[in-house]
Amino acid sequence: MKYDDVKDSISQVLISHEELDSKLDELAAQISQDYADVDNLLCIGVLKGAAYTLVSVTRRMSISTPVDFMSLSSYGSGMESSHTITVRSDLTTDVAGKNVLILEDIVDSGYTLNWLIAELKRRGAASVKVMALLSKPERREYEVPIDYLGFTIPNEFVVGFGMDYNDHYRNLDFIGVLDPKVYAN
Numbered sequence: 001m002k003y004d005d006v007k008d009s010i011s012q013v014l015i016s017h018e019e020l021d022s023k024l025d026e027l028a029a030q031i032s033q034d035y036a037d038v039d040n041l042l043c044i045g046v047l048k049g050a051a052y053t054l055v056s057v058t059r060r061m062s063i064s065t066p067v068d069f070m071s072l073s074s075y076g077s078g079m080e081s082s083h084t085i086t087v088r089s090d091l092t093t094d095v096a097g098k099n100v101l102i103l104e105d106i107v108d109s110g111y112t113l114n115w116l117i118a119e120l121k122r123r124g125a126a127s128v129k130v131m132a133l134l135s136k137p138e139r140r141e142y143e144v145p146i147d148y149l150g151f152t153i154p155n156e157f158v159v160g161f162g163m164d165y166n167d168h169y170r171n172l173d174f175i176g177v178l179d180p181k182v183y184a185n
């Protein structure tokens with residue numbers, strides 16, 4: 001979907017389709033360069049939000065990489081992630097000895113990534129690095145290293161490019177601020 005399809009629910013376009021495209025090109029080029037001589041790379045994404053980011057970055061890479069997904073539930077409402085994580089659907093790959101690159105949509109409090117990095121190390125990953133399309137540093141409660149970052153954004157609830165409100169708006173081709181009237185009542 002494009003802006004015109006949802007303009008009544010979006011108060012601001014934060015990152016346009018074109019800006020996303022060129023940032024994804026940049027990130028993929030940098031990752032491809034850094035991992036060119038690294039064996040056993042595995043790119044993983046956390047469903048559902050990071051699916052768009054993972055596919056968009058890996059298809060732009062110039063090196064071959066396996067991909068895998070994990071679904072985590074954080075038992076939250078539409079807008080907050082509660083701090084209890086359970087694995088709803090696990091990776092199908094044994095990460096022991098793998099150089100794992102996590103591709104995330106957004107780092108907010110940092111809790112999810114903090115948990116995931118520890119879990120992958122516990123399973124024996126040789127290295128764990130992180131690419132995040134977006135970061136909201138004002139909201140950080142758990143420090144997480146972001147090795148590759150797309151954009152730093154203000155403390156606003158955003159949707160699009162994988163990010164949802166009640167499972168909608170993920171398929172926007174841009175990132176926008178959800179108009180508060182959508183969740184006011």
Ligand code: 5GP
Nearest residue numbers: 049081107108109110111112157158163164
């Ligand atoms: P964290 O564990 O860092 O607090 O939250 C991470 C997850 O919360 C993200 O992967 C995403 O699913 C969700 N999240 C955090 N901020 C936003 C936001 O502004 N919009 C949307 N749609 N989801 C968000």
Ligand code: MG
Nearest residue numbers: 046049050105
């Ligand atoms: Mg996510």
Ligand code: MG
Nearest residue numbers: 049078164165
């Ligand atoms: Mg969500």
